[in-house]
Amino acid sequence: MSPVAMALIGIAVMLLLMLLGMPIGFAMLFAGFLGLSIVASPQAALSILSTDLWQQFSSYGLSVIPLFVLMGQIVFRSGATEGLYNAAYKWVGHMNGGIAGTTIAASTGFAAICGSNAATTATMGTIALPEMKKYRYDRALSAGTVAVGGTLGVVIPPSVVLIVIALQTEQSVGRLFIASILPGILLASLFLLTVFLVCRKNPELGPAGPRSSFKEKLTSLSGVIEVLVLFGLVIGGLYAGWFTPTEAGAAGSFCALVIALVRRKLSWKNFSLAVVETLRTSAMVIMLVAGAVMFGRFLTITRLPFYLAEWAAGLPVPPIFILVIIILIYLIGGALMDALGFLTLSIPIFFPLATELGYDPMWYTVLITIITTMGAITPPVGINVYVVNGIAPEIPVETVFKGVSIFLVAYIVCVILLILFPQIALFLPQLLY
Amino acid sequence: MRYLEQISIRVNQLLFWIAGVALISMMLLAVANMVLRVVYVPFGATAEVIGWLAAITTAFSLGYTQIKRAHVTIDLLVSRFPPRIQAFIDTIIHFLSTTVFALAAWQTFLYAAHLRQLGSLSETLRVPYYPLVYLVAMGLACLAFALLIDLLKSVLGVINK
Amino acid sequence: GCTAGKETTTAKPETGKEAETVEPISLKYAFFAPAGTFPAVQMEKWAEEVEKRTNGKVKVETFPGGTLLGAKNMYDGVLQGVADIGLSCPSYEPGRFPLLSLVDLPVSFPNAKVASLVLWDLVQEFQPESLKDFKVVTVFATEPAYIQSVSPVRNLDDIKGMELRTPGTGVPVLEALGAAPVGMPQSEVSQALQTGAIEGYVSSREVLKDLKYAEKVKYVTDYPTFVISFAALMNKDVWNSLPADVQKVIDDLGREMALWTGEYLDEHVKEAVDWAIKEQGVQIVTLSPEEKAKWDAELASLQDEAVEKLEAQGLPAREFMDRLYELRDKYSKEYQ
Ligand code: NA
Ligand code: NA
Numbered sequence A: 001m002s003p004v005a006m007a008l009i010g011i012a013v014m015l016l017l018m019l020l021g022m023p024i025g026f027a028m029l030f031a032g033f034l035g036l037s038i039v040a041s042p043q044a045a046l047s048i049l050s051t052d053l054w055q056q057f058s059s060y061g062l063s064v065i066p067l068f069v070l071m072g073q074i075v076f077r078s079g080a081t082e083g084l085y086n087a088a089y090k091w092v093g094h095m096n097g098g099i100a101g102t103t104i105a106a107s108t109g110f111a112a113i114c115g116s117n118a119a120t121t122a123t124m125g126t127i128a129l130p131e132m133k134k135y136r137y138d139r140a141l142s143a144g145t146v147a148v149g150g151t152l153g154v155v156i157p158p159s160v161v162l163i164v165i166a167l168q169t170e171q172s173v174g175r176l177f178i179a180s181i182l183p184g185i186l187l188a189s190l191f192l193l194t195v196f197l198v199c200r201k202n203p204e205l206g207p208a209g210p211r212s213s214f215k216e217k218l219t220s221l222s223g224v225i226e227v228l229v230l231f232g233l234v235i236g237g238l239y240a241g242w243f244t245p246t247e248a249g250a251a252g253s254f255c256a257l258v259i260a261l262v263r264r265k266l267s268w269k270n271f272s273l274a275v276v277e278t279l280r281t282s283a284m285v286i287m288l289v290a291g292a293v294m295f296g297r298f299l300t301i302t303r304l305p306f307y308l309a310e311w312a313a314g315l316p317v318p319p320i321f322i323l324v325i326i327i328l329i330y331l332i333g334g335a336l337m338d339a340l341g342f343l344t345l346s347i348p349i350f351f352p353l354a355t356e357l358g359y360d361p362m363w364y365t366v367l368i369t370i371i372t373t374m375g376a377i378t379p380p381v382g383i384n385v386y387v388v389n390g391i392a393p394e395i396p397v398e399t400v401f402k403g404v405s406i407f408l409v410a411y412i413v414c415v416i417l418l419i420l421f422p423q424i425a426l427f428l429p430q431l432l433y
Numbered sequence B: 001m002r003y004l005e006q007i008s009i010r011v012n013q014l015l016f017w018i019a020g021v022a023l024i025s026m027m028l029l030a031v032a033n034m035v036l037r038v039v040y041v042p043f044g045a046t047a048e049v050i051g052w053l054a055a056i057t058t059a060f061s062l063g064y065t066q067i068k069r070a071h072v073t074i075d076l077l078v079s080r081f082p083p084r085i086q087a088f089i090d091t092i093i094h095f096l097s098t099t100v101f102a103l104a105a106w107q108t109f110l111y112a113a114h115l116r117q118l119g120s121l122s123e124t125l126r127v128p129y130y131p132l133v134y135l136v137a138m139g140l141a142c143l144a145f146a147l148l149i150d151l152l153k154s155v156l157g158v159i160n161k
Numbered sequence C: 001g002c003t004a005g006k007e008t009t010t011a012k013p014e015t016g017k018e019a020e021t022v023e024p025i026s027l028k029y030a031f032f033a034p035a036g037t038f039p040a041v042q043m044e045k046w047a048e049e050v051e052k053r054t055n056g057k058v059k060v061e062t063f064p065g066g067t068l069l070g071a072k073n074m075y076d077g078v079l080q081g082v083a084d085i086g087l088s089c090p091s092y093e094p095g096r097f098p099l100l101s102l103v104d105l106p107v108s109f110p111n112a113k114v115a116s117l118v119l120w121d122l123v124q125e126f127q128p129e130s131l132k133d134f135k136v137v138t139v140f141a142t143e144p145a146y147i148q149s150v151s152p153v154r155n156l157d158d159i160k161g162m163e164l165r166t167p168g169t170g171v172p173v174l175e176a177l178g179a180a181p182v183g184m185p186q187s188e189v190s191q192a193l194q195t196g197a198i199e200g201y202v203s204s205r206e207v208l209k210d211l212k213y214a215e216k217v218k219y220v221t222d223y224p225t226f227v228i229s230f231a232a233l234m235n236k237d238v239w240n241s242l243p244a245d246v247q248k249v250i251d252d253l254g255r256e257m258a259l260w261t262g263e264y265l266d267e268h269v270k271e272a273v274d275w276a277i278k279e280q281g282v283q284i285v286t287l288s289p290e291e292k293a294k295w296d297a298e299l300a301s302l303q304d305e306a307v308e309k310l311e312a313q314g315l316p317a318r319e320f321m322d323r324l325y326e327l328r329d330k331y332s333k334e335y336q
Helices: A003-019 A024-039 A042-057 A061-077 A080-092 A098-111 A117-134 A139-150 A160-169 A173-201 A214-220 A222-240 A245-262 A268-302 A304-314 A319-336 A339-356 A361-377 A383-391 A397-405 A408-420 A423-432 B002-039 B046-067 B083-118 B130-160 C038-053 C074-079 C098-104 C112-126 C168-177 C186-195 C236-241 C244-280 C289-312 C317-335
Strands: C025-031 C058-063 C085-088 C134-141 C146-149 C163-165 C180-182 C200-203 C219-221 C229-235 C283-285
Touching (some): A003 A024, A003 A304, A024 A042, A024 A268, A024 B083, A042 A268, A042 B083, A042 B130, A061 A222, A061 A245, A061 A268, A061 B002, A080 A098, A080 A222, A080 A245, A098 A117, A098 A139, A098 A173, A098 A222, A117 A139, A139 A173, A139 A383, A139 A397, A160 A173, A160 A268, A160 A339, A160 A361, A173 A408, A173 A423, A214 A222, A222 A245, A245 B002, A268 B002, A268 B046, A304 A319, A304 A339, A319 A339, A319 A361, A339 A361, A361 A383, A361 A408, A361 A423, A408 A423, B002 B046, B002 B130, B046 B130, C025 C038, C025 C074, C038 C085, C038 C134, C038 C229, C038 C244, C098 C112, C098 C229, C098 C289, C098 C317, C112 C134, C112 C229, C112 C244, C112 C317, C168 C180, C168 C289, C186 C200, C229 C236, C244 C283, C289 C317
Parallel strands (some): C025 C085, C163 C180, C163 C200, C219 C283
Antiparallel strands (some): C085 C229, C134 C229, C146 C200
16 A cells, blocks of 8 residues: 555544544544554654654753743733733723623733633633623623634734744744734734624624723723733743743743732632643643654655645646635634644645745744634534533533624634735734844 | 552642642743843753753643543544443543553653663763653653553443443 | 654655666655755755666655654664664764764864765774664764854953853863853754844854854854764664665765765855855954964863773773874865
8 A cells, every 4th residue: 555545544543533532632643653653663653652752742842832821820820811801891891792892802811821722711701701691791692702712812922833833844933923913913803893893783782881980990900910011021022032932931930920929819729720720731732742743753754745745736726726725624624623733733734835835934824823723613623612611501502603603704804814915924023023 | 440540540640740840840940040141151951951841741741631631632423422332432542542652651661771771861961861761651651551540441331331 | 853744845856767667675864954954955965866876776765854753863763663764963862972972072173074084984994883783874074163153252251151052062162161051952043042042152154144143143253163973874674685786876875975065065154154254244253373272272171081981981082083183184184
């Protein structure tokens, strides 16, 4: 059997294992290991298994993941996110749909410090769902807003997904972060626009809240300051060049810890909860990465990515059609899998193709990240939707999907704008570097 | 069975605790190094040591993460099947997972022994680093152990349901 | 590392020109760094030559960019049959190739060509024990590493406490000169220079242009330090399974590739330095003879220590070192 046929069988085996409930990282690791055993030799596969796990686990580059997750966890556990939400509510809560807008805004703020989809959704869900319920917001709209706001965690830097892709494709983490700022803000703005347009048409979906005095508005800002300072320090310091990404994660965690301790906002119990959650999340993420690397080795040795890239690059159609094909694949992949899982898995196949077609690596990365992230809110596998359902079991999954559906237009508009105007992603990095 | 499960939980909890210490040490080392860089000279082997701490952080949290079911899974399809079929599928999946991580642990032990025998030293500090590879092997072995418990449980599920 | 797949497209395998009806022998050749780097260029050149000279009887599949094996598991991967040939730096696994590590001491090679030929001859003459499980396909070395820094290094006072990124080999060298050696992955250097986390680095000079470091560092101190050796090693069983005519082609190519790579790199460095000077205003700092003597004195003990340590292990380090200097002088005259 030809290695390429083996590669296709390997992909099928991996998908089957995933559908049968094997953790995604394990399925990639297992399929990669099995494939290498057959295509190379069992001895070679065993050797790669051990040396690669050691190399991934002890990688300085990957150490950014636990450090950034720790920062987000400490901020969340010390209640700083609640302050952020509260302030946004004071400012826009009196408008129709204002609290849903608040959720988007607070998600944006939290996304700015948290690297993960599910974590942003879980955090915002815990805070915002009870608030929106209190003000008789439509259940579908509330749930949809939280789920869709959560997707910003991946798009707005820092983002574990972007870090992993940068490492995988040898791009600068810092530049990729900067490149995704404007697209992230654009996406958040489009979400806000969607909320207000929908609520203007059907005010009963998002009844107006009480109006706050200017003084109340101002005082509410004090709850935001620490998050903003932290964001400024980490992102600003990273961009200004005070520290490397790993150091930024460490400094961010440390400062979050100091702020929380000084303001007496972090109990020992909450601190250990933060550490526990960090360890779990990062073990999960790094296992995904290690699995994807192993599977990537298998694909590499079959040379499938090489042939696929050569085939697609040789198609007698303009590059834009190939890009459309890639986008469709990412839409499907994102719909079926977790964003990080699918991106790490597919990068070895499509990234070389995209660069060969002459697309800017940074722009391309931001584009596919947005497309895949959309998968977190689409059936059949919508991680964010399930998280929302997990936090508020009284809202059925179908209702959450319904609530989310109105935001898909915003996503599509964002993707089209990004394709038409690559400058949205490229402008800031070009300006700053 | 219950006894075995308790051992798995205890051992993995202990490792998880050490992973937490490694995580915090990683943060403190990076921060301390930044401060040192400003006031004096940095510790040149920071990247190397952070890599080692990261290895402990990850390897030692794998087992407990498995016990808490935090690895990303798609249970869309399987959750629609009758319980007995579910248990049967679980048995297969857990068997495969246990096998691959048991192999990984075993090979990593061998790799550590190989590095020790070669006399391999780390790049910056020039000290033997094989003990850390042993630790990673241990983390993988404990993950395999946690998975084995899950395997036994799903086998019981097939028999009892 | 986790650079899966990126470079596979640039590593186009040459299709067997006169493909015979028999299935060609396929060799998997892995390397840890991306396709554009000089060792990867060497790898492609070797693949091309082998395919040409065996009339397509051998087909070489190249895997640059760490897609198959990384820097640290390269040689073990070859032993285990992951790849048939692996190209890496023996110095990336300190302690494993003791005799070869002597070549990476600061012994003032004038350029990459001389260093590569000396390394080749030494490997042939001494047949180090650490290589006994491999077939040596070729060996070569970089030009010496130079101190490249944001502010000028004119004397030992300037370098005192300076935070310089170095590969592991350079740590004792920089410590002897009084600098503060920093170990970090190449992928972080650009950002670290930008942030001031490091004030420069020690490396062969092609990176000035290839990695655009000349945008940040403006001074190159004209004092050659250590070289980095590379060895392309083949799995011994695979080697023994090859027909005699193919073995001959590979054997003939060994020294030829060492020479070719040295020449290629020297030419490439010259271009990079010219570019850095003309386009980026980089300046070359020359040490005064007295200052140079001081530097030499600081570094002399490093070699004695290394030699004594290996002699104590029962290795012919003294003899190796003496021969190294003889060969260095011989080739320096030939290729200065
Ligand atoms: Na984020
Ligand atoms: Na989905």
